[in-house]
Amino acid sequence: MFQNLISYIEDIKERNHSSGAALVMMKDNKIVLEHYSGYHSNTKNSRPIDETSQFNVASARKSYLGLVIAYALYEGKINSIDDLAVQYFQNIDKELLGKTTIGQLVTHSHGLNQEEDETIFREFEPGESWAYRGINILMMTELVNRLYGKSFPEFLEERVFKALGFKQTAWQTESNEKLVQVVNHPDEPSSYKLGQTNNGMDSNLHTSAREFAQWGSLHLNHGMGIVPREVIQLATQVQSPPFKNNELPQNGLFWFVQGTPAKHSELGERVPKGSYQILGVTGPTLLVIPEYNVVVAKMFNKRYNYGGSNYLHYLREFSNLVADTF
Template sequence: MFQKLISYVEDIKERNHSSGAALVIMKDNQIVLEHYSGYHSNTAHARPVDESSQFNIASARKSYLGLVIAYALYEGKINNLDDHASQYFHHIDQELLGKTTIRQLVTHSHGLHQREDGSIFREFEPGEGWAYRGINVLMMTELVNRLYGKSFPELLEEKVFEPLGLKQTAWQTEPHEKLVQVVNDPSMPASYTIGQTKDGTESNLHTTARELALWGNLHLHKGQQIVPEEVIQLATQIQSPPYKNKDLPQNGLFWYVQGTPALQSEIGERVPKGSYQILGITGPTLLVIPEYNIVVAKMYNKRYNFGGSNYLHYLREFSNLVSDLFR
């Protein structure tokens, strides 16, 4: 049943020069497939990938930040998604922020961008477009850390990881044998890190394919009595403002959510409405399809998703293949 999907994962692994890959599928709360191949690095004598291998999931960490933002809304620390960002970010130019809302910051529709020198500028008016930038993630990370008086990874450990039993999901700052290294250039040795922050929270969240699937399963099953159902709903329902351009993707709290299929979405047109997905630049993809009661976690360790400027085609193709299997 799964051979076509496994073959697809392996084909992209080879074509993109990833040294390793993993694929875990859960259905009806049970693991129905585990596939591991390759090695932790592109160097000789590297450790084989297995169920304990912890991949750097890069921007897929946004789904973890999204859950903490949902908690902040649920617990009243953020009053409303439509609050103006200026209420919370007094240190940023208020005229520049203008009418930017929290909703726009978490759905990539804020229109802000940041130069290399750290200065912030506006690309488009808030709510009138969509662009994947890093400034909104930095802003929301700073906000929830400030609101809770602790880092959002600490909050997740306390509220989710420990009660869910996730022991191999953590922001790593030092290399160890279970960490899969990231291949930047196939002709050069791989590296453990891709971020700049000393505490690892910028980019270096590592987890196993199993635990990434369990993270998705937590959302699929509405919090599993660990996280309030309302928190999950906030994170995974479409929260994007209405766009004039119907080709733009739709988001929950950073998750990509399937509404009416959109050409610029990373979710394929054959995936049912209400499904949601997150990915990272190193190749991880977590896809949740509530209609079929399934979670799919796919891992690679090559920086930049395969396909160059056409990478969305391959992401959409993967989700469509998954959907076809369970249709």
């Protein structure tokens, strides 16, 4: 039943020169598929991938940040998703921010970008288009850390991870044998992607395929009595402004959400409405399909997803394969 998904994972692993892969599927809150292959690095005598292997999820950490932003909205730390950003970011030029809203910052529709020297500039007017940039992640990370007086990883550990029983999900600052290294180039030795701290600013979040799937299950099950249902709804429902260009993707709080299938979305056209997904540049992808009560976590460890500028085709193909399974 699942052989086509396993074959897809193995094919992309080889094509993209990932040294390891993992795939976990949950259906009706039970694990129905686990697949592990390859090794922790592309060097000799590396440890085999197994259920304890912790992959760097790169920018898939945005879904974790998104949950804390949803908490801030639910608890009134942020008054409304429609609030103007100038109310919260006094250190950024007010004219530059203009009418940018919190909602636009979390749906990649803000129009801001940043030079290498950290100078912020505007690419397009707020809400008029969509662009995947890093400045909004830095801004929202700084904001929730400031609003709660602690880093958002600390917030999640205290209020979510402990209740879920997570032991293999953390922002890592030191190497250990369970961490899967990142392959930057097939002809170069892989290395650890670690952070200086656990403040959430760095791309150093690692998790196992099982706990990545359980993170998706938390959302699928409306918070499981651990997180308020309203927080999950804020995070996973479409929050994007109405674009004139209907080919642009739709987002919740960083999650890609299936509304009307869109050409530039990472969700395939056969994936049911209301599904949502998050992706990291090193390959980890978490897909939640509420209509089928399904969560799928797939893991790779190669920087940049296979397909180059056409990588969306392969992401959409995988999500379509999952949808076709049911």
